[in-house]
Amino acid sequence: MKLSFLQMSMAQGDSLSSEPVEKTLSIWELITSGGPGGILIMTVLFILSVIAVYIFVERWGAIKKANRMDSNFMEDIRKNVLEGNLSSAQSLCQREDTPAARMINKGISRIGKPLKDINTAIENTGKLEVSSLENNLPTMATISGAAPMIGFLGTVIGMILAFHEMAAAGGQIDIEMLAEGIYTAMTTTVAGLAVGIMAYLGYNILVSKVNKTIYNMELRATEFLDLLNEPA
Numbered sequence: 025m026k027l028s029f030l031q032m033s034m035a036q037g038d039s040l041s042s043e044p045v046e047k048t049l050s051i052w053e054l055i056t057s058g059g060p061g062g063i064l065i066m067t068v069l070f071i072l073s074v075i076a077v078y079i080f081v082e083r084w085g086a087i088k089k090a091n092r093m094d095s096n097f098m099e100d101i102r103k104n105v106l107e108g109n110l111s112s113a114q115s116l117c118q119r120e121d122t123p124a125a126r127m128i129n130k131g132i133s134r135i136g137k138p139l140k141d142i143n144t145a146i147e148n149t150g151k152l153e154v155s156s157l158e159n160n161l162p163t164m165a166t167i168s169g170a171a172p173m174i175g176f177l178g179t180v181i182g183m184i185l186a187f188h189e190m191a192a193a194g195g196q197i198d199i200e201m202l203a204e205g206i207y208t209a210m211t212t213t214v215a216g217l218a219v220g221i222m223a224y225l226g227y228n229i230l231v232s233k234v235n236k237t238i239y240n241m242e243l244r245a246t247e248f249l250d251l252l253n254e255p256a
Contacts, residue, residue, distance in 0.1 A: 065178030073219045080226040087233045123153035124244040168223035175216015182209020
């Protein structure tokens with residue numbers, strides 16, 4: 025009786041010890057387990073993410089600076105222009121140092137010429153300022169589209185390698201090996217989508233900020249042209 029009880033206990037112990045243990049992989053293990061190809065893809069995606077973050081932070085600061093303007097700026101410009109004190113008005117624009125101020129400064133430098141020439145000078149300066157504000161935005165848009173495709177490329181490469189190992193194994197297919205190859209390959213897709221989504225959101229946020237800045241520039245230019253049309 026005691027012997028049979030001991031045998032049952034040993035059998036239960038063996039069944040407990042044979043239960044599969046859940047293995048948790050760290051992010052670093054997922055990155056490095058893809059082999060040289062997977063590591064290369066993940067490195068490229070990491071570089072793209074760093075570039076996207078840098079562009080977002082740099083452009084955010086530049087656009088924020090471009091929108092800073094003294095609330096009394098246009099009133100001071102109006103007062104100086106009507107009094108004929110153009111040098112003071114230009115000095116005020118140079119101190120303000122914003123895209124709208126540089127447009128108005130260009131317009132002030134053309135005072136005395138036909139209004140059409142003044143308007144053209146302001147528009148040309150505005151185009152240059154908008155181009156400066158949109159600097160590196162196409163690069164971020166490219167990253168938002170390219171990152172998911174690069175991640176998918178890593179997944180396809182990983183799947184090809186996994187099935188190549190299956191073919192090399194002949195009839196003895198190791199399901200565990202196949203599963204490991206598949207989830208390792210899918211890691212690059214997840215990373216690519218993460219970088220792409222981050223870049224896409226950042227791009228749209230910056231575009232909306234640039235559009236707001238352009239609206240403010242057009243508003244200030246219109247106010248300046250209206251000032252020149254006021255009767256003496």
